Amino acid sequence: MTEAAARPVSLAVPIGAGVVTALVGFTSSFAVVLTGLRAAGATEAQAASGLFALSLIMGFGIVGLALRYRIPLTLAWSTPGAALLAGTGAVVGGWPAAVGAFVVVGLAIVLTGAWPRLGALVASIPVSLAQAMLAGVILPLCLEPVRALAASPVAVAPVVLTWLVLQRFSPRWAVPAAFGVAAVVIGLALLRSGTSVPTDGLVPTLSPVAPVWTWQAAVGVALPLYIVTMASQNIPGTAVMASYGYTVPWRASMTVTGAATAAAAPVGAFAVNLAAISAALAASPDAEPDRDRRWIAAVTAGVAYLVLAVGSAALATLVALAPAGIVETVAGLALLGTLASALAASTQHPSDRVPAAITFVVAASGVAVAGIGSAFWALVAGLVVRAVTADRG
Incomplete structure (x- = not known):
């Protein structure tokens, strides 16, 4: 009898890894x-609806893909995309126009899976500029902990200190622990003020909105959101899976995530994609020594x-x-790692540092021109400067 056959089969390890991945x-x-x-x-109700819808899509999508292909493939919402929305702000046409942009993003992701040339076109965008755009977009959010600490040190300091301590001992739990402390701070603030929690907001519901398509939202929201999702999530997610010996079913993954995004956009789903950073939690040997059984971790996730979707409204x-x-x-603490990685990638090649710096500055400015947010103009400015400064010798 071989050692593998003699070892008792236990589901505890992959199931535990799956729970950790989701949490x-x-x-x-x-x-x-x-x-x-x-x-x-x-609105608050529409944002809660979006969180609920995204959680459902990720849950059903992961279970379906992992069972179909028997690999630890996991999905995630586009955290960089959410940061981009925060940096871009409201667009011409308001929330219905943003929903229309989300539909466009979902359809573009489906098209990427069906038409390889579109994926190649996205991949041709210089990584330095795409990452500089992302860094500029999320910079304002990353500054928020500093501003909040200066304005309310007593309330904010415990959150920051918790994050800092966990960065030393268990980085993956740093942000979750920081939110746990934040929840305690919020609870104490509610008790002091005598504010009661509305019970009707604890049950998750979907709040549909008819999408409206405007060219400002298509250019200023859909295009940057699509680029950020592909460059910062789907392409790196494929690379992470490959590093553990798994081939991502590209067309199926893009079809599932893109179609689900487009279908659920009216209830607030802005972008679902392949997991990148968290993908390793289910695909690495730590999730299960036997690589052929790691799909169990993904299904559990x-x-x-x-399950987390049920509690999304309460959160x-x-x-x-x-x-x-x-x-x-x-939110700012959660994005610091992304900011650091984006800045490092944007300055990796000396020849692209000036174009990347221009891209970063324009994106961070938050300036909107003709109703189009700074993310789009940052990419345009970076490409123009790159073309002008390129070595033609």
Whole structure:
């Protein structure tokens, strides 16, 4: 009898890894999602609806793909995309126009899976510029912990200190733990003020809105959101899976995530994609020594996301009642790692540093021209400067 055959088969390890994957993925960035949706014009109810819809899509999508292909493929909402929404703010046409842009993003992702040339076109965008755009967009959110700490040190300091300590001992739990402390701070603030939590907001519901298509939203929201989702999530997610010996079913993954995004956009789903950073939690040997059984971790993660979806409305309600600066602090801390990675990638090639710097500055400015947000203009400016400064010798 071989050693593998002699070893007792236990589901505890992959199931535990799957639960951790969902918990880390959800709690580390749901505050960013709510912040982005509200900045795009969603009401509190519509933002909660979006969080609920995204959680359902991820749960069902992961279970379906993992069972079909027997690989630990996991999905996620686009955290960089949510940060982009927060940086872009409301667009011409308001929330219905933003919803229309989400539909466009979903259809573009489906087209990417069906038409390889579109994927190649996205891949041809210089990584340095795409990452500089992302860094510029999320910079304002990453500054929020500093502003909040200066304005309300007593309330914010415990959140920041918790994050800092966990960065030393268990980085993956740093943001979830910071939100846990933030929840305590919010609870104490509600007790002091005598504010009661509305019970009608604790049950998750979907709040549909008819999409409206405007060219400003298509150019200023849909295009940057699509680029950020592909460049920062889908392409890196494929690379992470390949590093563990798995081939992502590209067309099927793009079809599932894109179609689900387009279909659920009216209820607030802005972008679902392949998991990138959290993908390793289910695909690495730590999730299960036997690589042929790691799909169990992914399926468990999908089920866990469905369970978390049930509690999404309660979390959204808690966030809505939070004192100024608390949720923004958690969101900013959650994006610091993304900011660091984006800045590093944007300055990797010396020849692209000036174009990347221009891209970063324009994106961080938050300036909108002709109703189009800074993310689009940042990419245009970076491409123009890159073309002008390119070595023609």
